[in-house]
Amino acid sequence: MALISRIKRLVVEILSILHDFFWARFAKLGPQRLPPPQESSPRDVTARHKKMEEIRLPSLNRPGHAAHAKRCLSALPDSKTDLDASRLALAFYNIGILDLLDILNDGTTLPQWQRDGWIEWLWAQQTHGEDGSGFRPSPFMVHNPPGSETKYSNYDTPHIIMTYTALLALALLRDDFSRLDRPGLIKFLRACQREDGSFTTTPKDGESDLRTLYCAFAISAMLDDWSGIDVGHAKAFIASCRTYEGGYGQEPFCEALGGTTYTALASLYLAPPSPGSDPLTTAEKNQTVRWLVNNQASSGGFAGRTGKSADSCYCFWCGAALKILDMSHLIETKALASFLSECQFKFGGIAKCQDEHPDPYHTYLSIAALCMYPPSPLWEEEKPESWKFPVLDPLLNARVETAEWARRYISGK
């Protein structure tokens, strides 16, 4: 058994070296592209950008994207060592890709032993201690052998972003959450909230901003228990991150950014509604919608900040923010899909923009954006079957079936 697994690892290693080698080669061989023009006029280029009805999409390379995700799940080359401290998030993105492509739970694509193995690995990251329970990024800092009933030290504590992604990853795999330490989770959230209402990544340490706040809100929503956080305080922190442009910065005083605007809005709309008050005033909502739609470039893709070039991940962050505000009908879906189709890497995976290398983060978020904004209308030549997607829950960032599973089994109610 040990020999087989060694051989398997060797094969994966060889494949990944070959993969890296070809990546580097093709990156060099790719068409010489000029840097994005410093547009004298980013918007009044009607003549230059294609008319919507003239857009013809290639097919979405579903098998390629699934293979990319499976490759990443099986092993990563050492050039990805910087992901060591966020491996669980990577697991979520890759398993999520398979779910959005409708092959995770079809009963045929993945053998049961594989699913069971993943589930065991995920639960092995749940850890308990003085500041409650949650999930760590990977065993990268574990210094006691598995099975020894020790509490975590100050250096292998749970991590709030990893805890959110672990819960979703287990929901993706339809785990029953019988092993979840719910009271411990509540205690952990409490240990992470700071005086200003924000949350640190780990208890008493690490950076704190709107990303971590969103994770605390999403975890509370899945638990259907808000006793672990001071919601009013946290909402005040969100409000302090709002900028004059109508978006939200990562922390107070910072520039409006697509990703953190999503986390701000998703948090506000996940929170238990306060009677008689909308999370935003009409004027605020109008201003935010204006900023969000202005981030859509003439290429159809979204930029994360005013005046920056489009990046596939912001198609999700800005697109989901608009969806949360009930404004998804304002988006040109074919232009969006056209941009994302150009971000596809020829051997699978989706990059942040054309001619860049793909990664699981951009691949997952691109497909999640397409779930909210499936292109239509489609001609027969555009392979409509490749552009069919499940419906996405924009607040939890998972397909509706998975989000429902998470809310039901994580709350245990």
Place this chain on the structure above:
Amino acid sequence: MSTEDQDKPLFSELPEWADVVPIPQYETDAPIAPILYSVEYKDATDYFRAIVKAGERSARVLQLTQELIRLNPAHYTAWQYRYETLLSLSSSLEAELKLTNSLTFKYLKTYQVWHHRRLLITHLRTPLPELPFLNRCLALDAKNYHTWSYRQWLLSHFIDDEDLWKGEIDFVENTIADDVRNNSAWHHRFFVVFGCGVREGEEDRARVIKRELIFTKQNISLAPNNPSAWNYLRGILDHNNLPYSLLTQFVKPYTVPLNPNAVDIVDLENPPPVKGAELPCVYAIEFLADINEKAGDKESLLKAVELWKSLANEHDTIRRKYWEHRVRDALQSPASA
């Protein structure tokens, strides 16, 4: 990798580490996305786990964490343990800041390197030399989000340090002059002028608002199709509860094709579009439509509708659905009756 790196011995080969029993990484039978670590990284983390388990705080811990951070700058525990070790050894944080400088240049987009810097400066309370350092970071990447966030954190954290603040308006003026489309710089200007209290010499708010309006209009006249400047213009008005209609006269020439016979005039209040400007400008049309919508009478509202339709059908077709939504929204309002 340089030859110097390749010649570096592993910790397991060093006699001064012989007393430590390395701890391997424990994995389950079927791990998700295992990373095929390099020999150097595996070696360093094996020793790091052992050191952390033993709770050792020593000079060699600083050597080990420095190496580990070089191999993986996102290893947040290595940073955390390093910082605590520095404090417990009463090591020079000034020297640490110097080392962090080179790491910051190298890993501009890594959260941990900036977090470490905040901890050091919070402890050292020496914000002033940070400004020239940050200028060097911005020379590498003028829109780097971490660099700007750190600058805003620094200024707000040391809010009463007049020396720290006094050159900030000039700095942001120059940064915008370098690239008028750098939205991070415009945002920073808003933070400095309106977002973080009132500085000495800025107490006359009417004068400040006037200065900001002239500055922004001037920049729009030189590059009309710049969304950052238009957003800033809206920001000044919104923040100070001023009506958009104050700017009707300024905006109008930007909403129509460029007049080839216009003569050069110097008008600070209403600077005209520069020669060769690509007009009409979408942002100006949108602004004029907003003025008309706000006016409240039916005639103005119909004028706004006409402007939005021109954006939807001609000047800004990617946002056609948004402009049509604005039309529908306005026509449902009481003013349209």
